[in-house]
Amino acid sequence: MTRESDMMEEAARVLERLEKAGYAAFFVGGFVRDRVGGREVHDIDLASSAPPEEALALFPGALPTGLKHGTITVRQGGHSFELTTFRKESEYEDYRRPSGVEYVSEVEEDLRRRDFTINAMAMTRQGELIDPFDGAGDLRRGILRAVGDPDLRFREDALRMMRCVRFAANYGLSIDRDTWLALLANARLLRHIAMERVRSELERIVEGPHPAEGLRLLADSRLLRYTKERLGSPFADWTAADLAEPLGRLGSLQPAIRWTVLALALRLSPQETERLWRVLTFPVKEGKRVSSVLALDAYLLREWEGGLASDAEEQACAFRKGALLFGTDAASEWLAAARHWTAGGLRLWQEPELASAERRLIEEGERLLREMPVKRIDELAVGGEDLLAALDQKGGPWLGRTMRRLAEEAACGRLPNERTALIARAVELAARD
Ligand code: ATP
Numbered sequence: 001m002t003r004e005s006d007m008m009e010e011a012a013r014v015l016e017r018l019e020k021a022g023y024a025a026f027f028v029g030g031f032v033r034d035r036v037g038g039r040e041v042h043d044i045d046l047a048s049s050a051p052p053e054e055a056l057a058l059f060p061g062a063l064p065t066g067l068k069h070g071t072i073t074v075r076q077g078g079h080s081f082e083l084t085t086f087r088k089e090s091e092y093e094d095y096r097r098p099s100g101v102e103y104v105s106e107v108e109e110d111l112r113r114r115d116f117t118i119n120a121m122a123m124t125r126q127g128e129l130i131d132p133f134d135g136a137g138d139l140r141r142g143i144l145r146a147v148g149d150p151d152l153r154f155r156e157d158a159l160r161m162m163r164c165v166r167f168a169a170n171y172g173l174s175i176d177r178d179t180w181l182a183l184l185a186n187a188r189l190l191r192h193i194a195m196e197r198v199r200s201e202l203e204r205i206v207e208g209p210h211p212a213e214g215l216r217l218l219a220d221s222r223l224l225r226y227t228k229e230r231l232g233s234p235f236a237d238w239t240a241a242d243l244a245e246p247l248g249r250l251g252s253l254q255p256a257i258r259w260t261v262l263a264l265a266l267r268l269s270p271q272e273t274e275r276l277w278r279v280l281t282f283p284v285k286e287g288k289r290v291s292s293v294l295a296l297d298a299y300l301l302r303e304w305e306g307g308l309a310s311d312a313e314e315q316a317c318a319f320r321k322g323a324l325l326f327g328t329d330a331a332s333e334w335l336a337a338a339r340h341w342t343a344g345g346l347r348l349w350q351e352p353e354l355a356s357a358e359r360r361l362i363e364e365g366e367r368l369l370r371e372m373p374v375k376r377i378d379e380l381a382v383g384g385e386d387l388l389a390a391l392d393q394k395g396g397p398w399l400g401r402t403m404r405r406l407a408e409e410a411a412c413g414r415l416p417n418e419r420t421a422l423i424a425r426a427v428e429l430a431a432r433d
Pocket residue numbers: 028029030031045113114115116119120157159160
């Protein structure tokens with residue numbers, strides 16, 4: 001049995017249990033949507049008329065994971081299911097949270113509070129669909145439509161606008177005209193939404209199956225101009241025209257590198273990238289990962305423009321020096337990004353005199369990295385202590401400079417990574433310093 005059908009059977013047991021106790025109980029939410037749309041299912045949400053306390057009592061070991069909203073987590077046969085009491089939401093506060101939750105006994109009432117018709121279907125354990133807003137029809141026609149009055153729905157909860165872009169992009173749906181117009185009219189309400197929530201939606205868009213489409217919708221809607229903390233230019237105000245190439249093919253890349261390509265395409269500086277990633281509440285190391293690639297790019301450009309363009313050996317060495325400075329992971333990512341530009345018949349670097357250098361790097365870069373004798377400064381066969389002892393000198397800025405110089409020469413294969421050779425070279429450098 002597949003994991004999916006196993007999970008469904010266990011969930012059906014939960015529903016059956018609730019029904020036997022006299023409650024109405026259904027599959028709801030993303031599960032029904034993906035089931036109806038013939039997509040892979042990863043989790044199952046359930047809803048029932050049982051008040052949370054009664055539901056907790058019915059399932060020993062259930063956890064009150066979101067009691068405020070009537071949600072508990074039920075464990076059954078090795079799977080976990082979120083079970084939410086049918087509810088309606090009254091009076092929204094702050095354009096995000098309902099101020100009151102009221103439990104109701106009819107599933108139709110519960111479906112009415114849900115955001116889009118495709119998310120507002122319920123299914124019995126026998127597979128019968130309850131679909132008062134024709135979500136199945138919209139799914140078949142490829143349309144994303146708000147439940148009820150879209151203007152009201154976006155004003156109740158402004159996060160729904162980001163969800164709208166995400167569902168439209170990831171499911172290849174076109175946004176219903178009234179829903180789209182309401183989104184445009186309410187875009188500025190996005191400032192009420194926590195940056196974590198915006199980032200999480202943005203991540204699912206950029207890392208989803210159709211990132212270019214998602215970015216186009218973000219550009220057209222101008223949503224990103226109105227985030228709670230300002231993202232600033234150019235991140236907040238790219239236009240669909242900026243997104244043609246190479247971002248149009250973003251979906252062909254591994255998710256992690258898409259962010260790097262995005263930053264390179266928008267010509268962000270490393271500092272700007274770190275600021276943006278911080279504002280978007282990414283983990284610090286994510287910002288650093290992307291900004292290192294941009295810093296490497298700037299470094300290479302400086303070195304190349306400094307007159308290396310004609311000398312293949314010097315170019316290779318500069319690339320390895322860059323990898324030493326910013327990390328071989330950054331160097332690999334830079335290569336992957338440059339390949340992405342090339343695959344579209346473009347070049348990462350616009351300067352015509354750098355065309356052959358870029359091409360050569362793309363061809364040889366991976367090998368240059370793989371065969372790099374010293375990939376990090378701590379892979380040198382000598383440490384700072386050794387140099388201090390051998391040169392009989394006090395520490396100072398010269399030490400770091402010398403270590404780096406040794407690492408660069410060893411990385412380029414111009415100096416063997418052996419103790420005696422390194423120390424001899426350090427003595428030579430010190431005499432000149
Ligand atoms: P996925 O799990 O793939 O993100 P999903 O539709 O299951 O998709 P969830 O965030 O898990 O999304 O929410 C479950 C269901 O709860 C949705 O299908 C929708 O019916 C409802 N829902 C979630 N967020 C909102 C919201 N902000 N406004 C209205 N309904 C919502």
